[in-house]
Amino acid sequence: MKILVAVKRVIDYNVQVRVKEDGTGVVTDNVKMSTNPPDDNAIEEAVKIKESGKAKEIVAVTVGEEKAQETVRKALAVGADRGIHIKVDGIIEPLAVSKILQKIVEKEKPDLVFMGKQAIDDDCNQTGQMLSALLNWPQATFASKIEVKENKLEVIREVDEGLETIEVNVPAVVTCDLRLNEPRYASLPNIMKAKKKPIEQINASDLGVDTKQRIEQIKVEEPPKRKAGIKVANVAELVQKLKNEAKVI
Amino acid sequence: MSVLLIAEHNNKEIRPFTLNAITAASQIDSDLHVLVAGNSCLDVAKAVSEVPLVKKVLHVDAAHYENFLPENFAPLTVKISKNYSHIICSANTFGKNLMPRVAALLDTSQVSDIIKVVSSDTFIRPIYAGNAFATVKSNDVKKCVTIRPTSFEPAATSGGSATVEKIDGSEESNISKFIKREEVKSDRPELGTARIVISGGRGMQSGDNFKLITAIADKLNAAIGASRAAVDAGYITNDHQVGQTGKVVVPDLYIAVGISGAIQHLAGMKESKVIVAINKDGEAPIFSVADYGLEADLFEALPQFLEELNKLNTIQK
Ligand SMILES: Cc1cc2nc3c(=O)[nH]c(=O)nc-3n(C[C@H](O)[C@H](O)[C@H](O)COP(=O)(O)OP(=O)(O)OC[C@H]3O[C@@H](n4cnc5c(N)ncnc54)[C@H](O)[C@@H]3O)c2cc1C
Ligand SMILES: Nc1ncnc2c1ncn2[C@@H]1O[C@H](COP(=O)(O)O)[C@@H](O)[C@H]1O
Numbered sequence: 001m002k003i004l005v006a007v008k009r010v011i012d013y014n015v016q017v018r019v020k021e022d023g024t025g026v027v028t029d030n031v032k033m034s035t036n037p038p039d040d041n042a043i044e045e046a047v048k049i050k051e052s053g054k055a056k057e058i059v060a061v062t063v064g065e066e067k068a069q070e071t072v073r074k075a076l077a078v079g080a081d082r083g084i085h086i087k088v089d090g091i092i093e094p095l096a097v098s099k100i101l102q103k104i105v106e107k108e109k110p111d112l113v114f115m116g117k118q119a120i121d122d123d124c125n126q127t128g129q130m131l132s133a134l135l136n137w138p139q140a141t142f143a144s145k146i147e148v149k150e151n152k153l154e155v156i157r158e159v160d161e162g163l164e165t166i167e168v169n170v171p172a173v174v175t176c177d178l179r180l181n182e183p184r185y186a187s188l189p190n191i192m193k194a195k196k197k198p199i200e201q202i203n204a205s206d207l208g209v210d211t212k213q214r215i216e217q218i219k220v221e222e223p224p225k226r227k228a229g230i231k232v233a234n235v236a237e238l239v240q241k242l243k244n245e246a247k248v249i
Numbered sequence: 250m251s252v253l254l255i256a257e258h259n260n261k262e263i264r265p266f267t268l269n270a271i272t273a274a275s276q277i278d279s280d281l282h283v284l285v286a287g288n289s290c291l292d293v294a295k296a297v298s299e300v301p302l303v304k305k306v307l308h309v310d311a312a313h314y315e316n317f318l319p320e321n322f323a324p325l326t327v328k329i330s331k332n333y334s335h336i337i338c339s340a341n342t343f344g345k346n347l348m349p350r351v352a353a354l355l356d357t358s359q360v361s362d363i364i365k366v367v368s369s370d371t372f373i374r375p376i377y378a379g380n381a382f383a384t385v386k387s388n389d390v391k392k393c394v395t396i397r398p399t400s401f402e403p404a405a406t407s408g409g410s411a412t413v414e415k416i417d418g419s420e421e422s423n424i425s426k427f428i429k430r431e432e433v434k435s436d437r438p439e440l441g442t443a444r445i446v447i448s449g450g451r452g453m454q455s456g457d458n459f460k461l462i463t464a465i466a467d468k469l470n471a472a473i474g475a476s477r478a479a480v481d482a483g484y485i486t487n488d489h490q491v492g493q494t495g496k497v498v499v500p501d502l503y504i505a506v507g508i509s510g511a512i513q514h515l516a517g518m519k520e521s522k523v524i525v526a527i528n529k530d531g532e533a534p535i536f537s538v539a540d541y542g543l544e545a546d547l548f549e550a551l552p553q554f555l556e557e558l559n560k561l562n563t564i565q566k
Contacts (some may be wrong), residue, residue, distance in 0.1 A: 122376055215388070218371065
């Protein structure tokens with residue numbers, strides 16, 4: 001089996017994101033960037049499947065500016081065999097990403113595509129579902145357990161009511177939840193080895209995909225701030241305030 | 250043109266968030282039609298027809314719609330999308346799973362998780378775990394929009410009399426199969442709609458200790474939430490998780506116990522009307538959003554809290 005894993009470069013989850021004063025977006029200069037967290041789970045799962053002998057090759061792919069390559073490099077350091085970087089500048093919407101990934105899937109012919117369930121920058125939660133629609137493949141979203149069977153996957157999904165189990169035919173797109181596994185750290189020797197693994201660069205414009213924005217970002221602003229609260233001295237005061245001041249109990 | 254809302258239900262009853270999505274959809278266009286697809290779900294279609302904001306219900310029954318697989322639902326939605334300017338769904342796991350599949354088939358760039366309708370093409374949505382609000386304008390001919398349910402009031406459920414039209418289904422896709430759903434049943438109010446939520450974090454130290462929280466939830470008729478750390482540690486099941494990658498809640502009262510207040514957790518609860526934090530670390534970030542902060546050991550504070558509540562005899566249900 002061959003597994004394609006889509007990884008996105010985003011502002012690190014520990015960074016306190018700040019809105020730009022001119023309302024055009026958020027501050028990204030000199031801000032720590034990392035792999036989108038659930039994409040690490042996607043890579044980890046692919047590597048585990050390869051280690052179990054059920055997959056032969058893992059290809060990591062990213063869509064974005066020059067520096068997005070770092071994300072692919074990191075995937076190579078934890079076990080992907082080679083990388084593809086589709087170069088494109090500026091905001092790129094999930095629909096456009098999924099069309100680009102569709103082209104890559106048609107070229108690479110993987111059996112599975114693993115991705116994160118949600119990018120923590122745009123919080124869209126769309127790309128995997130869109131890709132599977134374009135490919136007319138089944139989708140197994142929000143996966144917290146994956147079992148590889150003969151030409152099928154059994155996947156446990158995290159849904160509002162609890163857990164749902166589905167079975168999808170291969171080829172399939174899977175989007176991963178953070179609870180799917182515990183991503184490993186890249187060891188120093190593996191980081192060195194990853195430097196020698198190939199990353200193919202492709203310009204998005206050469207793929208014949210329309211990446212024009214369909215959604216105009218009119219403004220980005222800070223959410224309303226909560227007014228500062230108080231500390232109470234003890235439980236009795238808390239209950240008294242909740243009853244007589246806030247009137248919520 | 251009209252707007253089409255895809256109802257979430259369990260073939261017997263409408264799921265409550267569909268009502269919040271109906272309110273949002275009606276703000277986009279008052280000619281609101283609702284698709285009720287399922288297996289033997291006529292009762293749901295009838296119930297939806299009584300929602301005054303709904304103008305028409307499209308009802309379809311087939312065995313392959315029973316478990317809401319998007320591989321079957323998306324082609325159905327696309328098939329009937331011709332006469333609609335907007336396709337709408339709530340942004341919970343049902344809508345998140347389905348809508349992008351519909352949007353891609355319609356070649357539309359979806360607008361996810363809106364918290365406000367500015368006009369029929371312009372919406373406000375949170376990004377970066379709610380640390381920024383983006384106002385966005387969709388330039389697609391057909392728009393696909395998901396609604397953050399807690400940002401809209403639920404629609405009234407009686408007094409309407411929309412027509413119920415039986416429509417033809419689409420073919421079964423057969424590329425995916427539903428196996429089972431493990432639903433956690435409880436008599437408590439639902440996390441998403443409860444008036445009071447009490448949540449526990451890693452500070453609870455064990456699943457067993459959650460009984461301290463359960464006792465207070467019983468007393469206050471509250472729903473129980475949790476941080477991701479508490480779920481990951483196995484103290485409580487995933488359906489309780491509040492936050493960026495869990496559920497968003499906006500109760501009148503949110504009580505965070507032994508939760509530090511990471512931005513990913515705040516993303517799911519900081520719009521609550523009144524926030525209480527109980528934490529032994531006075532510097533914990535949760536205190537920056539709390540209206541009432543109690544710096545204390547939860548193992549002392551929770552039993553006292555229950556005792557004080559027992560002294561009051563006016564708890565509202
Ligand atoms: C991509 C991504 C998505 C995420 N999504 C979510 C999400 O949706 N929801 C979520 O919650 N998290 C989410 N997280 C995780 C988040 O970053 C935090 O790790 C998590 O919220 C921490 O949970 P916690 O506050 O329970 O644990 P901790 O941060 O460990 O805090 C425990 C707190 O308990 C207090 N405490 C300990 N003992 C006691 C005691 N005896 N009495 C009183 N107080 C005590 C401590 O002072 C501390 O403040 C996400 C992370 C990532 C990377
Ligand atoms: N620019 C991108 N490059 C590679 N993968 C992406 C990109 N954008 C989104 N993805 C993948 O799609 C998932 C969901 O992203 P989103 O739909 O934006 O929330 C991410 O976790 C990634 O796996």
